[in-house]
Amino acid sequence: MKKRFHRKDVADIMDSAARSYSEIQYDRHMEELRKLHKGAYDYAIDAGPHKWSRVHCPQRRYRLMTTNVVECINSCLKFARQLPLMTLAEFIRNMLQKWFHDRHTAAQSMRHRLTDAAYGVIQKRVEKCNYMTVNAVDWNIFSVKHKGKQWTVNLARKTCTCNKFQMDFLPCSHALAAARERNLDFTFLCADYYKRETLIDAYSVPIMPVGHPSSWVVPSDIAARVVLNPKTKRQSGRPMEGRHVSSSERTTTQSCRRCGQSGHNSKRCSNPPMVNEGPRTIVPDDYRRKCSICHTIGHNKQTCPQKDTPVE
Numbered sequence: 001m002k003k004r005f006h007r008k009d010v011a012d013i014m015d016s017a018a019r020s021y022s023e024i025q026y027d028r029h030m031e032e033l034r035k036l037h038k039g040a041y042d043y044a045i046d047a048g049p050h051k052w053s054r055v056h057c058p059q060r061r062y063r064l065m066t067t068n069v070v071e072c073i074n075s076c077l078k079f080a081r082q083l084p085l086m087t088l089a090e091f092i093r094n095m096l097q098k099w100f101h102d103r104h105t106a107a108q109s110m111r112h113r114l115t116d117a118a119y120g121v122i123q124k125r126v127e128k129c130n131y132m133t134v135n136a137v138d139w140n141i142f143s144v145k146h147k148g149k150q151w152t153v154n155l156a157r158k159t160c161t162c163n164k165f166q167m168d169f170l171p172c173s174h175a176l177a178a179a180r181e182r183n184l185d186f187t188f189l190c191a192d193y194y195k196r197e198t199l200i201d202a203y204s205v206p207i208m209p210v211g212h213p214s215s216w217v218v219p220s221d222i223a224a225r226v227v228l229n230p231k232t233k234r235q236s237g238r239p240m241e242g243r244h245v246s247s248s249e250r251t252t253t254q255s256c257r258r259c260g261q262s263g264h265n266s267k268r269c270s271n272p273p274m275v276n277e278g279p280r281t282i283v284p285d286d287y288r289r290k291c292s293i294c295h296t297i298g299h300n301k302q303t304c305p306q307k308d309t310p311v312e
Contacts, residue, residue, distance in 0.1 A: 004040075004043070005037065005039070005040050007037065007040075009036065010033065010036060010037050010040045013029055013032050013033045013036065014029075014033060014040065014044060016029045017029035017030050017033065017044075017053065018052050018053055018054060018065065019054055019065065020053070020054060020055055021054065021055060021162060021163040021164050021167055022055060022162075022163050023055055025055075026049075026053060026055050026056075030044075054167065055163070055167075060169065061167070061168075062168065062169060062191070062193050062194075063121075063168045063170065076095060077091075077092070080092075090210075093207060093209075093210065096207050097206070097207040097208075097209070100203045100205075100206060100207055101203075101206065103199075103202075103203045104200065104203035104204065104206075107196060107199040107200045107203060108200060110196050110199075112196065113187045113195060113196055113197075114187060114190060114194050114195055114196060115194055115195070115196055115199050118170065118190065118194035118195075121170065122170070122171070122176070122186060122190075125171070125172060125173040125176055126173070126176055128173040129173040129174070129176045129177035129180065131146060132144050132145065132146040132173070132174065132177045133145045133146065134177050134178055134180075134181045136181065137152075139182075140154055140155045140156040140157075141153070141154050141155075142155070142177075142178035142181065144174040144177050144178060146174075151174045153165070153174050153175050153177075153178040155175065155178055155179065155182070155184070155189065158171075158175075158189060160172050160174050160175050162174060165189075169190070169191035169193065169194075170190055170191065170194060171186055171189040171190065175189060256269045256271070258271070258273050258274070259271035259272065259273060259274050260274045291304045293306055293307060294306050
């Protein structure tokens, strides 16, 4: 939103609406957005609130708002994509092998029943519940008051009228205050997604090395197959290294720091270097192109008009 409309206030209101836990908060932020920027409001509604709004999402988000797994992998393979196919596959396997090992080791070293990230969120919410007043309705239902506001917590159903408990599947500060009233362990109120054992199980299966191709056991029917190269036509020009920029993103023009021209960078520059003299930038005669046929400055032998002239 910020890149499309280039306004920070629009992006802030949009972010508040996306992170709202109740439809009342969502409607209030969207009304502010409509009054501030009608085009941004229409763009958000046309995109579909179920795709970006927490309160309208039909799936479990677990406090996650965005996932950039594809862009993360692409950034890690930016230079490896230039390698041959088999080398690229081995690079990906080795990268994932290291990731799984490091994350499995980090998960085993955690000291709490929850992951470090979830435990940090719980500790911040515990600090808030110290100033709340809890009144029991029955064994599982509680009324929690703080600063003139009131919420109802049901520990059996794991719900709260603030909606954080049932949307994040992690106890909110009101639920933690109610659990402390009953001397309950708050880890039993958390979903298995946030627990240390779940993280360990996610990375428990290691990615094994494939070994040298000479040691592979290939079935005879597979070895007898002849796989031909696909019939493809290579496009002219240098292959694209970056990703395609979407229409909503702001594009920038490359500028070469060697020659000062736009459209390329210094890595692929074939122009003579520039020399700065005060406010002007000039090219000295020593660096200009000089033809090896007619010895004239300004062109090379490929564009020389005397190239096809027979030599006497």
